[in-house]
Amino acid sequence: MQREAETAADSSDTPCSASVFELAGDAKHPRVRRRLVDSASTDLEKSAAPAPGWYADPEHPGSERYWDANAWTDQRRSAQASIAPSNGFAVTALVCGIVGMVLGVLPFTFFVAWILGIIAIVFGVLARKRFDSEPAIGRKGMATAGMILGILTIVACAIWVILFIAVIDGSSVVWDDLQYCLDHPDASRCN
Numbered sequence: 693m694q695r696e697a698e699t700a701a702d703s704s705d706t707p708c709s710a711s712v713f714e715l716a717g718d719a720k721h722p723r724v725r726r727r728l729v730d731s732a733s734t735d736l737e738k739s740a741a742p743a744p745g746w747y748a749d750p751e752h753p754g755s756e757r758y759w760d761a762n763a764w765t766d767q768r769r770s771a772q773a774s775i776a777p778s779n780g781f782a783v784t785a786l787v788c789g790i791v792g793m794v795l796g797v798l799p800f801t802f803f804v805a806w807i808l809g810i811i812a813i814v815f816g817v818l819a820r821k822r823f824d825s826e827p828a829i830g831r832k833g834m835a836t837a838g839m840i841l842g843i844l845t846i847v848a849c850a851i852w853v854i855l856f857i858a859v860i861d862g863s864s865v866v867w868d869d870l871q872y873c874l875d876h877p878d879a880s881r882c883n
Contacts, residue, residue, distance in 0.1 A: 742759060742761070743761065744758075744759060744760050744761045745758070745759060746758055746759075746769070747759050748771070749768060752768065754770070754771055755768055755769065755770050755771055756768065756769050756770070756771050778829060778830075778831070779819050779822060779823060779829040779830060779831040779834070779835065781815045781816075781818045781819035781822060781835065782815075782816070782819035782823075782831035782832070782834040782835035782838065783831070783834065784811075784812075784815040784819075784838070785811075785812045785813075785814075785815035785816035785818075785819055785834070785835050785837075785838025785839060785842065786812075786834050786835075786837055786838040786841070787838075788808045788809075788811045788812035788815065788838065788842065789808075789809070789812035789816070789837065789838040789839070789840070789841025789842045789844075789845065790841060791808055792805045792806075792807075792808030792809045792811075792812055792841065792842060792845035793805070793809075793841050793844055793845045793848065795808065795845075796809065796844075796845040796846075796848035796849050796852070797848055799852065802848065802849040802852040802853070803849075805845050805848070805849050806845065806846055806849040808842075808845060809841075809842040809843070809844075809845030809846040809849065810842065810846070811842070812838045812839065812841055812842030812845065813838075813839055813842035813843060813846075815835075815838060816835045816836065816838040816839030816842060817839065819831065819832075819834070819835035819838070820832060820835045820836065820839075823835065869882075
């Protein structure tokens with residue numbers, strides 16, 4: 693009985709097998725030790741049975757084997773590398789924010805830049821919401837930077853609109869003065 697328990701404890705019978713004798717501690721008397729081992733193995737079977745799923749195969753390193761909560765099955769597969777999820781919305785927000793900001797500071801391109809600024813803000817908000825629900829995807833800073841650049845793009849575009857309105861309004865005064873001087877060449881303000 694004790695030899696079977698030792699053999700079972702040493703082999704990889706479960707994905708998370710532990711030595712039952714470690715649980716028995718320093719019991720010196722064989723009967724006490726046997727009782728401790730039997731009760732510990734019963735407790736292990738009841739409480740520590742791993743959930744069904746794919747685990748590292750103890751017989752073939754680098755592969756996985758399916759554990760059905762009672763025993764290993766014959767189903768095997770190669771160990772798959774986990775692919776980290778990404779947050780494409782954050783990347784989109786940052787790229788639109790950068791391109792929008794560049795176009796926003798250049799004259800005559802602000803009419804395209806404000807669209808990119810709005811897109812950067814929208815995707816930045818979506819990326820931050822996605823990060824809040826799934827922190828593993830990361831890139832919260834990238835989403836924030838995209839949002840900030842989107843806001844700055846819209847501000848730059850608003851400044852350009854104000855400047856163009858001022859130029860157009862100022863130029864209408866100049867045109868009015870020119871028209872007046874052409875109509876009244878001898879006026880004092882035309883000299």
